[in-house]
Amino acid sequence: MIPSSDEGEYTAEGGHGAVPTQGVETGSGTPRRGSWPLYEVFVRGKRGLNHVHVGSLHAPDAEMALHNARDLYTRRNEGVSIWVVKADDITASSPGEKDPFFAPAADKVYRHPTFYAIPEEVPHL
Amino acid sequence: MTTAEHGLTEEDLHGVFDETIATDQRIEPRDWMPEAYRKTLIRQIAQHAHSEIIGMQPEGNWILRAPSLRRKSILLAKVQDEAGHGMYLYAAAETLGVDREELTEKLIDNKQKYSSIFNYPTLSYADVGVIGWLVDGAAICNQVPLCRCSYGPYARAMIRICKEESFHQRQGYELLLAMVNGTDEQRAMVQESTNRFWWPSLMMFGPPDGDSPNTQQSMDWGIKRHTNDELRQRFVDMTVPQAEALGVTLPDEGLVWNETRGHYDFSEPDWTEFKAVISGSGPCNAQRLAHRRRAHEEGAWVREAAQAYATKQREGSA
Numbered sequence: 001m002i003p004s005s006d007e008g009e010y011t012a013e014g015g016h017g018a019v020p021t022q023g024v025e026t027g028s029g030t031p032r033r034g035s036w037p038l039y040e041v042f043v044r045g046k047r048g049l050n051h052v053h054v055g056s057l058h059a060p061d062a063e064m065a066l067h068n069a070r071d072l073y074t075r076r077n078e079g080v081s082i083w084v085v086k087a088d089d090i091t092a093s094s095p096g097e098k099d100p101f102f103a104p105a106a107d108k109v110y111r112h113p114t115f116y117a118i119p120e121e122v123p124h125l
Numbered sequence: 126m127t128t129a130e131h132g133l134t135e136e137d138l139h140g141v142f143d144e145t146i147a148t149d150q151r152i153e154p155r156d157w158m159p160e161a162y163r164k165t166l167i168r169q170i171a172q173h174a175h176s177e178i179i180g181m182q183p184e185g186n187w188i189l190r191a192p193s194l195r196r197k198s199i200l201l202a203k204v205q206d207e208a209g210h211g212m213y214l215y216a217a218a219e220t221l222g223v224d225r226e227e228l229t230e231k232l233i234d235n236k237q238k239y240s241s242i243f244n245y246p247t248l249s250y251a252d253v254g255v256i257g258w259l260v261d262g263a264a265i266c267n268q269v270p271l272c273r274c275s276y277g278p279y280a281r282a283m284i285r286i287c288k289e290e291s292f293h294q295r296q297g298y299e300l301l302l303a304m305v306n307g308t309d310e311q312r313a314m315v316q317e318s319t320n321r322f323w324w325p326s327l328m329m330f331g332p333p334d335g336d337s338p339n340t341q342q343s344m345d346w347g348i349k350r351h352t353n354d355e356l357r358q359r360f361v362d363m364t365v366p367q368a369e370a371l372g373v374t375l376p377d378e379g380l381v382w383n384e385t386r387g388h389y390d391f392s393e394p395d396w397t398e399f400k401a402v403i404s405g406s407g408p409c410n411a412q413r414l415a416h417r418r419r420a421h422e423e424g425a426w427v428r429e430a431a432q433a434y435a436t437k438q439r440e441g442s443a
Binding site (some may be wrong): 024026029034035060064072092094095 | 153155156157164165167168169171172173176177180202205206209210212213214216217219222223224225226227228231236237238239240241242243263264267268271281282283289328329330331332339343353399403404428431432434435438439
């Protein structure tokens with residue numbers, strides 16, 4: 001049951017104290033059957049600001065996700081409003097396509113105000 | 126997302142990864158990353174999360190016996206924070222493609238570890254203060270550089286955690302100040318607790334640099350920013366004046382100011398004890414794991430009931 005001390009190296013890389021970095025399983029990556037779905041959490045810090053992504057959590061339904069998000073991400077008045085979104089419902093651009101996907105914006109320098117040369121003496125421009 | 130589609134070879138992708146690290150930018154979850162980088166991060170983040178979760182037990186031991194409502198409220202908030210830290214870290218680990226439930230199973234099956242410090246018992250109430258002061262102080266030394274870790278989700282979790290750790294350390298020190306200004310018996314309790322936690326706190330930084338062959342790789346990847354010995358030295362230098370202010374003696378005769386180095390010299394911790402404790406033979410390993418396993422198993426009906434309710438609501442509204 002208790003393994004012998006042959007895990008190899010122990011480093012300080014556990015953050016809250018040293019943990020072994022060798023001889024430790026990392027997991028199969030297959031979601032467990034019947035696991036609660038993953039929700040991404042977005043918090044509005046105060047009125048006038050956008051909701052910002054702060055992390056994720058698991059919950060059986062959206063209402064529980066909201067309550068858990070309150071306990072987990074706003075213990076010190078970090079928010080006035082929370083969104084929870086099922087991670088599966090998010091469509092994201094692919095990092096692999098980053099260059100072609102965002103390329104159309106790259107060659108349109110005329111979209112920026114600094115593209116236009118205006119004589120310095122002209123005010124309020 | 127397959128690489129072939131975009132005409133990028135693994136070599137190209139490795140180049141992009143190296144470039145990102147070299148320019149001190151962050152790697153984000155869906156970026157290509159070397160398998161060894163991903164695995165190193167999973168081990169580190171998952172076991173960091175386990176440490177936070179197991180770390181609730183030693184202090185949780187004193188919640189019901191806290192000497193006043195003020196102290197009890199503080200301790201409850203602190204232990205709740207530790208749960209929160211565990212959750213932030215599990216969330217970060219999950220972005221690397223592991224399932225949180227599987228990580229919990231790996232912990233209770235003893236296939237992943239947690240920090241050796243939590244395998245020491247909390248025998249007196251002074252331990253609550255000393256843990257905040259020394260153990261959380263050492264954790265802060267480790268964790269502050271992790272806020273600049275190359276993996277974005279881990280770095281962001283660490284920023285949240287570090288903000289909260291500051292409360293943990295200060296509440297501990299304030300508790301000790303109250304005790305050392307109390308009776309002789311209370312002062313003796315603080316000294317006795319410091320004696321027990323000093324060496325295990327130094328061990329939290331891991332073995333000496335000469336025995337940490339993987340440190341260089343972690344530093345090249347931007348996961349780790351300082352070596353174990355550098356961080357340990359920083360911790361000792363920070364702690365000595367704090368101990369003096371408390372009137373507490375740190376239990377090391379070799380602890381002296383070195384004028385030439387501009388640092389304190391100190392003795393070597395007992396690394397045999399460290400290895401034994403982290404791999405299962407510490408005073409509380411069996412107890413900590415059994416408690417975590419019991420909590421998980423006894424909570425199964427709650428998880429199932431919540432799931433059943435959610436399913437019923439969904440079906441009812443369909």
